[in-house]
Amino acid sequence: MSKQKSITELIKDAAKKSKVGAYNKEDATHKRKVAWPLDCNIGPGLEGATACETKIGYINGARGQMIYRGYDIFDLCANSTFEEVSYLLQNGNMPSEKQLNAYKKKLTEYRSIPNTLRTLLGFEIENMHPMAALRLGTNLMRHRLTWKDSDSARPLAEEAIAADEDSIPMETQPYGEKHAKYEFKKHKTGRPADVRTTTDDGESRDTCIRLISGTATLTAAIARIREDKLPIDPDPTLGHAANFIYMMTGRKPTKEEERVMDVCLILHADHGMNASTFASLVVASTLSDIYLSIGAGIAALSGPLHGGANEAVIKMLEKIGPAKNVEAWFKKKTKKKEKIPGFGHRVYKAYDPRALILAPLAKRLTADEHGEGSVFDTANKLEDLVVKTLGKEKGIYPNVDFYSGLVYRSMGIPDAMFTPIFAVSRVSGWTARITEYLQNNRIFRPRAAYTGDFGKKYVPLKKR
Numbered sequence: 001m002s003k004q005k006s007i008t009e010l011i012k013d014a015a016k017k018s019k020v021g022a023y024n025k026e027d028a029t030h031k032r033k034v035a036w037p038l039d040c041n042i043g044p045g046l047e048g049a050t051a052c053e054t055k056i057g058y059i060n061g062a063r064g065q066m067i068y069r070g071y072d073i074f075d076l077c078a079n080s081t082f083e084e085v086s087y088l089l090q091n092g093n094m095p096s097e098k099q100l101n102a103y104k105k106k107l108t109e110y111r112s113i114p115n116t117l118r119t120l121l122g123f124e125i126e127n128m129h130p131m132a133a134l135r136l137g138t139n140l141m142r143h144r145l146t147w148k149d150s151d152s153a154r155p156l157a158e159e160a161i162a163a164d165e166d167s168i169p170m171e172t173q174p175y176g177e178k179h180a181k182y183e184f185k186k187h188k189t190g191r192p193a194d195v196r197t198t199t200d201d202g203e204s205r206d207t208c209i210r211l212i213s214g215t216a217t218l219t220a221a222i223a224r225i226r227e228d229k230l231p232i233d234p235d236p237t238l239g240h241a242a243n244f245i246y247m248m249t250g251r252k253p254t255k256e257e258e259r260v261m262d263v264c265l266i267l268h269a270d271h272g273m274n275a276s277t278f279a280s281l282v283v284a285s286t287l288s289d290i291y292l293s294i295g296a297g298i299a300a301l302s303g304p305l306h307g308g309a310n311e312a313v314i315k316m317l318e319k320i321g322p323a324k325n326v327e328a329w330f331k332k333k334t335k336k337k338e339k340i341p342g343f344g345h346r347v348y349k350a351y352d353p354r355a356l357i358l359a360p361l362a363k364r365l366t367a368d369e370h371g372e373g374s375v376f377d378t379a380n381k382l383e384d385l386v387v388k389t390l391g392k393e394k395g396i397y398p399n400v401d402f403y404s405g406l407v408y409r410s411m412g413i414p415d416a417m418f419t420p421i422f423a424v425s426r427v428s429g430w431t432a433r434i435t436e437y438l439q440n441n442r443i444f445r446p447r448a449a450y451t452g453d454f455g456k457k458y459v460p461l462k463k464r
């Protein structure tokens with residue numbers, strides 16, 4: 001019998017299937033100095049708009065390319081760990097051994113949040129969607145750990161003022177505004193210095209690490225409370241991924257499970273200016289605090305068009321049943337022009353590199369169940385069919401959510417926890433981007449084009 005490939009080898013094989021190898025070079029156009037204000041075509045939902053500069057992550061949807069701080073995602077998944085990658089995202093460089101050990105020590109220290117969990121237990125978590133519970137939990141962390149909620153801890157309004165109004169009329173379509181004078185102010189509106197340096201508040205590095213570590217503990221606790229079990233204390237001898245599985249399932253993971261969870265956490269850590277990252281930046285830009293900003297990210301991620309798709313995928317696969325049903329089901333769906341969860345992406349019009357990595361991992365972890373009737377076989381058949389038809393026609397391929405649920409399920413993780421796991425990882429990207437954005441803060445303030453009426457007269461209630 002041939003030797004089974006390691007997870008690293010599976011990832012290296014997946015890398016060969018992507019187009020990235022040929023492209024993983026510097027793209028000269030991205031080294032250009034950004035000359036603000038930009039001239040760009042903007043669609044509804046701000047599609048096409050560039051809101052800020054970043055050095056954190058890059059994605060190229062046509063190539064299926066994804067980079068964190070210059071490192072290719074396949075390279076990171078094959079060789080790195082979540083701890084190292086989250087350090088990279090936060091700090092901009094790979095840590096030395098000493099730096100990594102110090103970072104891990106902090107994650108271990110902050111993993112234990114007994115006071116927050118005690119308060120959380122006072123709520124009806126079992127009846128709440130886990131993303132709502134997670135949002136509540138991060139708020140409780142803020143309440144417990146931070147920010148004295150006193151006026152002295154708040155940014156001073158006069159220092160923080162960012163122009164909410166422009167010199168041109170707002171809420172109108174930009175007719176002839178090419179020549180209008182915008183107030184693209186040079187001045188920075190970051191946190192006042194005294195708030196910035198408070199360890200327990202704002203965007204300080206420690207708070208980011210607290211949130212990265214605490215979100216995993218909260219998610220694991222929520223999973224257990226939903227099953228009428230008490231939260232489990234973290235094990236200081238385990239790393240982030242292993243601890244997360246352990247605190248959630250009560251079982252120490254195998255080496256392979258730990259490695260796969262680590263890869264999943266690396267894969268989901270950051271992804272451009274997606275809806276949840278944008279939501280967290282919008283809140284941060286008002287000089288609210290980082291806990292509330294992360295809460296906004298969690299809220300945005302919970303929707304079925306964003307992070308919520310992974311749960312929808314499993315429900316769909318179960319509804320389809322055995323692989324032999326896929327064709328008939330697919331025909332019906334396409335006839336009704338319905339979207340298929342786990343496929344398509346606003347940015348990727350090629351294979352999402354994350355799906356390329358997750359597919360073989362899902363296959364490996366569900367190997368015992370393969371055969372007619374297995375969920376993996378149904379997924380595989382559906383992927384083939386969609387790629388052959390919609391892939392060619394419209395650039396619709398599997399996205400990150402298509403296989404992640406199968407991976408988590410194979411580890412005994414309940415379906416409702418799939419989206420919170422996304423947040424456990426993405427909190428590293430959110431915090432890194434918030435920290436970066438606040439260095440040169442500008443309150444987000446796009447416009448809406450008013451297409452309603454004018455001149456209506458108020459009619460008293462009794463006369464309507």
Ligand code: ACO
Pocket residue numbers: 304305306307309337338339340341342343344345346347390394396399400401
């Ligand atoms: N299944 C079938 N057709 C699709 C799908 C899909 N999943 N996604 C897009 N299309 C089709 C659309 O019907 C449309 O066809 P048309 O041009 O004939 O009208 C065309 O592709 C373009 O679709 P848009 O909706 O304009 O694409 P958009 O970029 O707005 O949508 C989105 C991206 C929201 C992710 C969409 O593909 C979708 O709803 N997918 C399913 C939900 C999902 O998996 N979300 C997770 C995304 S990954 C993430 O957020 C972590």
